[in-house]
Amino acid sequence: MKSNRLVVGFVSLGLMLMLSACANNSNEKSSDENKKMDHNSMKMEHMEHSGSGEVPNGLKEKVNPTYKVGSQAIINADHMEGMNGAKATIAGAYVTTAYAVSYTPTTGGEKVENHKWVIQEEIMNAGSTSLKPGTQVTLEADHMEGMKGASGTINSAEQTTVYMIDYTPVGAGEKVTNHKWVTESELSSK
Numbered sequence: 001m002k003s004n005r006l007v008v009g010f011v012s013l014g015l016m017l018m019l020s021a022c023a024n025n026s027n028e029k030s031s032d033e034n035k036k037m038d039h040n041s042m043k044m045e046h047m048e049h050s051g052s053g054e055v056p057n058g059l060k061e062k063v064n065p066t067y068k069v070g071s072q073a074i075i076n077a078d079h080m081e082g083m084n085g086a087k088a089t090i091a092g093a094y095v096t097t098a099y100a101v102s103y104t105p106t107t108g109g110e111k112v113e114n115h116k117w118v119i120q121e122e123i124m125n126a127g128s129t130s131l132k133p134g135t136q137v138t139l140e141a142d143h144m145e146g147m148k149g150a151s152g153t154i155n156s157a158e159q160t161t162v163y164m165i166d167y168t169p170v171g172a173g174e175k176v177t178n179h180k181w182v183t184e185s186e187l188s189s190k
Contacts, residue, residue, distance in 0.1 A: 053091065053164065053178040056121035056140070062161045065093035067187055075167060077186035079116055080176075082169025088187065091178055092164035096120045097130045098183050100155040103139060105146025114155050117181040118143075119162055130157050143180055160184055 067073045067090045078084040098117040105112065120126050122141035131137065135154045142148040162181040
């Protein structure tokens with residue numbers, strides 16, 4: 001009788017340990033899934049590119065741009081999902097230097113590599129001379145969460161006409177208004 005109790009006790013203890021291990025594994029999976037969901041949610045928030053349409057002080061409108069305000073063009077860039085091949089309506093055309101930059105968001109998270117585009121007028125104390133690749137900068141652009149005030153590095157520079165555009169992503173999605181920026185080389189005629 002004593003050995004039966006001992007066997008039942010060990011079996012019960014074993015079952016409790018197994019159930020406990022399964023519960024912990026399930027919680028770990030849930031935690032990992034939640035982290036992935038949070039990361040994906042953050043990524044989607046991070047990619048919100050609709051804007052107010054306000055432009056930085058000192059930004060000059062392009063006289064006689066290739067794509068006039070109100071005209072349409074095809075986007076040949078993939079800054080965001082659904083952008084490449086979408087039809088854009090030009091909301092503004094400006095002459096400046098456009099930069100691809102890498103920066104760490106002020107909100108934390110992973111470093112953003114080669115973000116296109118931040119313009120001369122959106123970089124703190126940039127002056128009027130184009131900055132060289134490798135230059136350390138502070139961003140004043142507010143295109144995405146955590147960008148304004150972030151420290152970054154210039155990856156490349158291009159003197160060009162930049163366009164503010166409205167478009168609906170290819171395949172689905174809500175209309176994006178006042179997206180900042182695409183360069184002239186990233187647009188083509190219909």
